[in-house]
Amino acid sequence: MNVALVGVTGYSGMILYQLLQQHPEVAAIRLFGHPDSQTQPLEEAVPNFIGDQTPIEPLDPAVILADCNLIFFATSAGVTTELAAPFIAADFPVIDLSGDYRLQDPQVFTKWYHKPAPAVSALQQSHYGLAEFANAAGHSYIANPGCYATATLLGLAPLVQQHLIAPDSIIVDAKSGTSGAGKKLATSTHFSQTNENLQLYKVNQHQHIPEIMQQLKVWDQNVPAIQFTTTLLPITRGIMSTIYAKTDANAEQLAGAFAATYAALPFVRVLPNGQMPNLKEVVGTNFCDLGVSYNPATQTVMVVSVIDNLIKGAAGQALQNFNQYFGFAATDGLQLATWLP
Amino acid sequence: MNVALVGVTGYSGMILYQLLQQHPEVAAIRLFGHPDSQTQPLEEAVPNFIGDQTPIEPLDPAVILADCNLIFFATSAGVTTELAAPFIAADFPVIDLSGDYRLQDPQVFTKWYHKPAPAVSALQQSHYGLAEFANAAGHSYIANPGCYATATLLGLAPLVQQHLIAPDSIIVDAKSGTSGAGKKLATSTHFSQTNENLQLYKVNQHQHIPEIMQQLKVWDQNVPAIQFTTTLLPITRGIMSTIYAKTDANAEQLAGAFAATYAALPFVRVLPNGQMPNLKEVVGTNFCDLGVSYNPATQTVMVVSVIDNLIKGAAGQALQNFNQYFGFAATDGLQLATWLP
Amino acid sequence: MNVALVGVTGYSGMILYQLLQQHPEVAAIRLFGHPDSQTQPLEEAVPNFIGDQTPIEPLDPAVILADCNLIFFATSAGVTTELAAPFIAADFPVIDLSGDYRLQDPQVFTKWYHKPAPAVSALQQSHYGLAEFANAAGHSYIANPGCYATATLLGLAPLVQQHLIAPDSIIVDAKSGTSGAGKKLATSTHFSQTNENLQLYKVNQHQHIPEIMQQLKVWDQNVPAIQFTTTLLPITRGIMSTIYAKTDANAEQLAGAFAATYAALPFVRVLPNGQMPNLKEVVGTNFCDLGVSYNPATQTVMVVSVIDNLIKGAAGQALQNFNQYFGFAATDGLQLATWLP
Amino acid sequence: MNVALVGVTGYSGMILYQLLQQHPEVAAIRLFGHPDSQTQPLEEAVPNFIGDQTPIEPLDPAVILADCNLIFFATSAGVTTELAAPFIAADFPVIDLSGDYRLQDPQVFTKWYHKPAPAVSALQQSHYGLAEFANAAGHSYIANPGCYATATLLGLAPLVQQHLIAPDSIIVDAKSGTSGAGKKLATSTHFSQTNENLQLYKVNQHQHIPEIMQQLKVWDQNVPAIQFTTTLLPITRGIMSTIYAKTDANAEQLAGAFAATYAALPFVRVLPNGQMPNLKEVVGTNFCDLGVSYNPATQTVMVVSVIDNLIKGAAGQALQNFNQYFGFAATDGLQLATWLP
Missing domain, CATH: 3.30.360.10 (Dihydrodipicolinate Reductase; domain 2)
Known part of the structure; x- marks a missing residue:
């Protein structure tokens, strides 16, 4: 399975990248930034990934649609709305960790997020991926719940x-x-x-x-x-x-x-x-x-x-949805040790 | 005003001692421990009071009744009950930071504190010193509220x-x-x-x-x-x-x-x-x-x-009650700067 | 004693203001900001000073020279240099908590602070106020040491x-x-x-x-x-x-x-x-x-x-220098209780 | 590979147990406590291992010598000395996270640990497993370095x-x-x-x-x-x-x-x-x-x-020694994500 990840520089994206690296069904992870950004090695963008030279490339939907099986958006509020359209149009699987497509009612969206809502059709096709009470299989746009x-x-x-x-x-x-x-x-x-x-x-x-x-x-x-x-x-x-x-x-x-x-x-x-x-x-x-x-x-x-x-409330639940979408075992990539003490 | 303080080694007692040192109406503070304890300089008992040689003496009610104007108990649950009797008998002013005399109903006391209650007569003469809504003047036994x-x-x-x-x-x-x-x-x-x-x-x-x-x-x-x-x-x-x-x-x-x-x-x-x-x-x-x-x-x-x-919830409110009891200004000894940042 | 304080909104300035309020020889504290600023009540500028309406006025040297006995600068690096000239010219007492006048050699200043040094004459008249080993009496420009x-x-x-x-x-x-x-x-x-x-x-x-x-x-x-x-x-x-x-x-x-x-x-x-x-x-x-x-x-x-x-390393040592300059007792305004626990 | 672990209730033991659970070459982990202890499920002894019923059994060298390939001691100072003798006698592989066998000179041991040293012969056969500069292969008693x-x-x-x-x-x-x-x-x-x-x-x-x-x-x-x-x-x-x-x-x-x-x-x-x-x-x-x-x-x-x-300074380095001893890849079981943020 080849996956694309947009937003590795944020906290949720950092964690998601690390979890995907340990996921048994993930063969390759490609990292993307904003379409206007320059390619940059990961360790330069996020210094704690010492030695990881994976490039963060400017987002190119054509490449992703051709080479990847799914895209994760771990981006700030509003950014997914700006970038997701080609994937929605192609019915390509998206797991969106932002809040952009969680609310079905555009008026409610505008009231709480203080900005224009995405298109109604997109909002209403979105699947609210509360993983214990929903199944992402068959839903190409998965809105990962808030923490x-x-x-x-x-x-x-x-x-x-x-x-x-x-x-x-x-x-x-x-x-x-x-x-x-x-x-x-x-x-x-x-x-x-x-x-x-x-x-x-x-x-x-x-x-x-x-x-x-x-x-x-x-x-x-x-x-x-x-x-x-x-x-x-x-x-x-x-x-x-x-x-x-x-x-x-x-x-x-x-x-x-x-x-x-x-x-x-x-x-x-x-x-x-x-x-x-x-x-x-x-x-x-x-x-x-x-x-x-x-x-x-x-x-x-x-x-x-x-x-x-950042795990159950973001990146981990995103993997639960990923596992559901592709029919992998529920706990794949998620058998994590506690940090105690 | 000469005051006695029992329990300076605990957190509330430490703070109370420091506040009393800055109180404009307090001339002397005498420190006491359990009647069975040995006299010990404060800096040995509480190392952060570097250089303070004030003795912590074994509690001697006769001395206090003769030389002091009021006694503070900053002692653990149960200890005041054990030690306060001579002061109650003499109608000598006590401000008690422990929970021993806050509840008027002995059955309620036993239910929540899991131990025998003090004498009913003492409980019912006790004044619950929630300083904003009560006046300690005229009450010789003042139970300082919990934090x-x-x-x-x-x-x-x-x-x-x-x-x-x-x-x-x-x-x-x-x-x-x-x-x-x-x-x-x-x-x-x-x-x-x-x-x-x-x-x-x-x-x-x-x-x-x-x-x-x-x-x-x-x-x-x-x-x-x-x-x-x-x-x-x-x-x-x-x-x-x-x-x-x-x-x-x-x-x-x-x-x-x-x-x-x-x-x-x-x-x-x-x-x-x-x-x-x-x-x-x-x-x-x-x-x-x-x-x-x-x-x-x-x-x-x-x-x-x-x-x-430890201040408004203990030692500071105890000073409010002290000020009320003796008719001092409400803010005497309590004009404290915040610790920010 | 009437004192002026520039920079109450910073951490050192906040502490210095609180200490001055408790100093037995300070009658009035006037607060000042940058000459271009607007007058603002303290509680608006620093919300934790709830209820303190003292105005922070734009700095006006003439007013201070006329009405105050000394000025404290608790300002960022470079700001004192910009603002202190009229006080230096008038030989008016200044206690400067910034680093602007601590170094006597302008070349050393420029090397470490990466900016032009103040005038040599001013640097060399400045007194380095390490309070235990210097006496500020007789020195009108006192550079308070770094923490x-x-x-x-x-x-x-x-x-x-x-x-x-x-x-x-x-x-x-x-x-x-x-x-x-x-x-x-x-x-x-x-x-x-x-x-x-x-x-x-x-x-x-x-x-x-x-x-x-x-x-x-x-x-x-x-x-x-x-x-x-x-x-x-x-x-x-x-x-x-x-x-x-x-x-x-x-x-x-x-x-x-x-x-x-x-x-x-x-x-x-x-x-x-x-x-x-x-x-x-x-x-x-x-x-x-x-x-x-x-x-x-x-x-x-x-x-x-x-x-x-912020105390011994800034505002407290500034008060030591203040006490030395005016011949007050060394501990005036500085008998502070520890925060333990 | 079947491994025994003594001391899972301590911090190093907790971490070591979690790492062993993820190690690709470890088939079974048996947990042991002091020989005088009672068998107890792990989740009772260490509540954060919710749902893990693995028994912590009293240490029985005969069982371990028969059924396990190696024993880890994650025990307090002095305890390994008390318990390790049968394993040393049998030349059975031990990785000891305590300090008991790190020092070759018994007089030095006694000076710094304030207790009698283990037998000289045992001390001198012990391998100091600083994993970057030593190879545990061929050494049956491996003293894991201090943090x-x-x-x-x-x-x-x-x-x-x-x-x-x-x-x-x-x-x-x-x-x-x-x-x-x-x-x-x-x-x-x-x-x-x-x-x-x-x-x-x-x-x-x-x-x-x-x-x-x-x-x-x-x-x-x-x-x-x-x-x-x-x-x-x-x-x-x-x-x-x-x-x-x-x-x-x-x-x-x-x-x-x-x-x-x-x-x-x-x-x-x-x-x-x-x-x-x-x-x-x-x-x-x-x-x-x-x-x-x-x-x-x-x-x-x-x-x-x-x-x-607790990882590089204890349980992780113990796994490095484990990998060296059995000739596994150096990073087996140790590809761990950072906790940032």
Whole structure:
């Protein structure tokens, strides 16, 4: 299998490149930058790839359509829209790690992304690749979910699918490391500002909210809205979504729902007996660990969902979609050791 | 004013000692340890107090009753109960930073602290010194609130006092640095475990929950329970309580309630326009910063409350109570510069 | 005493402003920005000064010469040169925290700072305010030393002054937190880059090297050069200079030299018995802690010198010079509690 | 290949187990604890191995001698001495990650480890497996080097082997993350103590000094001693050894020596043009990155050597020795992606 990758210089692209190098079914990886860029060896563009002379070539759709089997876009918001057209036109397989094609409704896109939406036809043919609950086989345009959306939806799925919670009571207190904000310099991710600090950002305005809502409504049309808070942590990797909702179910019913939903899925681990996951245990891996706790005093269920934002929340899930698309084993390229300690 | 301090070797005691040294009305500070301990110079017991030869003497109530005007207990849970009796008997002023006398109901104490409660008469004479909403003048036994309780109650006060929220909808997602757990070694605070991690602990079992409930019920008897989660952060100092509740009020009413409640209080700063506080801005100070955000999509109010757990959440609030008890100015000894950056 | 401060928006300026607010001899602090700037309240320019409406006015020398007793420049390299002329012309007291006037030789300045030097006459009248070894009284232009220079010179002083080491054997392995690099965004201080990392920078090219050499040559003309390495730490505050040199002296002679040099100086603490200082014990204070260890196997003395880079290495030492200039007590405004834990 | 592993619950053992799981020539891994321990599933002993039921059995040499091809000891100091005798007696292959058999001279062992040495015959048959400069083939007892020793020796090898430096001028300023200190709780690795701090420890007394000296003397008998400092960093993973020595060689000669020494070795990367390595670029990998800088002003060469202490400094190098012993490819099981960001 020959694959093309656009955007290796960003954090998600770096990780995706490394994972593809270890994937048993990938023969060659070609790297591409913007069509206007100059060819540059990888180690010059990203100094930590010491000794890797793979060229990053200017994007040339004709070459890719001829020589590759699939293209990954690990590009910033808006860039895929600009570059993907020839691949969409050719019905060539694309896995898009950006948010450009996740939302089916162009008005919702414009409201949350503050820019014009891609063409409606393209949006509506796009497959939202939440890998545990969708199958990318047969879909040539795969929109890989956002990192917050992945952690949150995996935590909410059993509750919403099985109507175990009051649909208007969902509160998500999500926390993320700084790598989610990428390489771009900003005051909020300046070390002296981030370190020993907690900072809230995009309160009720994070662009992952609409893709969460879009998917929740597929599962239960009655979910009206969610409360969704994002807090920047003084760590580099990882997301924790702490989810609260009112429930009439008891602890056993809740545990049963999670167990049944995820028993056969290799990358979601439901912890036993109300035990809570530590963020660090999933960093470096494609796992999503879930802890479920019921509080009879408040009739509230709390779900804690942790992922590595750049693996399960980006490059790893992209490989899950890649495996689904080509019919490879679900865990191909994704048997990753944790980084502990 | 001559004061006695028991427990200078713990984190709260260290800070309290430093604050007392700068207090304009404190003439002398005498340090005490357990009655069975040997006299030891401070710099030997706590090496960072380089050059400070102040003796830590074995506790001798007779000396203190004769020579001091007030005693602070910055001791671990259970120790105050063991040591405070002669001071209670003499109606001598005590400010107790431990949790021993915060709960009026001995059964509640035993349930949450897993040990026998102090005498009922002592519990019921104890004054819960939440300094913004109580006045320690005239109360000889002052129970200084817990750190989580302080951050949470200051964030909830306007909402509960003015009945602006559904009383059964309160969810508190609280996060703390490691200094809240003190000097005692534990796996959860081993650097290799804490660093780059988030760990939940004491889910729905934290011993600050009952003192929060006790105070909320004073403000509104209809609050049945709260959902309260504690997450250990990879930072040393500071607490953030992120509070959610359903409300019928709108943004203006909420902002008005906070403004009115705290306008005249020097240590609570309500940020304007839904702006959210950064944790780091209060570390090193006695401030509690509050951000208030209303989400019309979910009819939910979010309040973010940040404090320095060892100052506003312990030693600083103890000084507020000290100032109230003796009628000193509220800000005496507490005009502290932030540590930024 | 009325003082003017230019550059309150930078880290050193922020700290200096806070220290001046607590200084017993300072009646008023006026804040100034660039002459071309607009007047702005402090809390708008630096949001963490919540509620402080002190105006930052465009710099107006005439006003300052008329109304103030001294001006502090906490400005970036090059800015003081641009702005200080009227004060130098009037022989008005200046304490300059930038590096512009620290080097007496304009050629050395140009070599290390890569820009034209200030006027020779001004350079040569400038007083290098290493507070433990100079007295600012009578000097109207006081160049406050650099942070690395302060830690390193205090560690080397007894050894070089008393000719206890081989003058060509000095190696300094210095480490700094990120606040030394200021507020300016840069890849090396992006949180995802700095965190869990060590980065060397400006190898043998750091601009504090020439001021260290200039001072060492005052003490011993035979020191030909020093090896000086700077490593960026994943912490915000503090510098550790680890200093090595070959010596013929033994442990007792070395200990004696340090004890004699610093016995009467309030801000330098020599630890006993080869004990080594922890960086954290000085952060938040104006102390420089020194540990001295002699290794007979290598005939090498190691000195470990730690300071808070923004206090002892900038704003605190500026206050020492301020106190010297006006004849105030050495510790006025500088009795600061450590931040431990 | 069936391998036995004693000590999977420690940090090095955890990593070694994960690496062995991915090694292409390893068919089965059997886990063992102390002979007196009870059989326990791995996930109970080390909770982050969620779902791994592999039993940790009490050590039974007879079983291992019969069923396994090699045994790894990832045990604490002293434990291998206690347990390895039957394997030594049987000339069965052992790779020992502890320090018990690294020193050939029992008196040196006792001086630095403060305990009785293993039998002289065993010490002298032990192979010091510094993988870049030794070949484990044919040696049944392989003592895997210490983490500090690995980083330091790889940085010094070209200089000492080729007599490019003054042999009495070597100074090593080494820094380590906390994982090097293992899981054991200690004040120096308590989060509130380690975080935002630098702490020196075991000044001139670190037990890796004698193994460094033993190897340096193999390369150049004239090296009399080294100055060796260890500083504990507020990070979890990684070591940086910053090495200084006086030299008569110039920059080109030094660069040439490093290039020639390491050109053919896959795990040592010499950075070009005096460029310095960042610690983070090797964490998660088996690489040792080296930067070399010559300062003509001081005639000093500085070498900066960075490794992941638990991989190249422990489990990864153990796999290099494993590969050498059985004649597998040098990089088998060691093609690891960096953790950046």
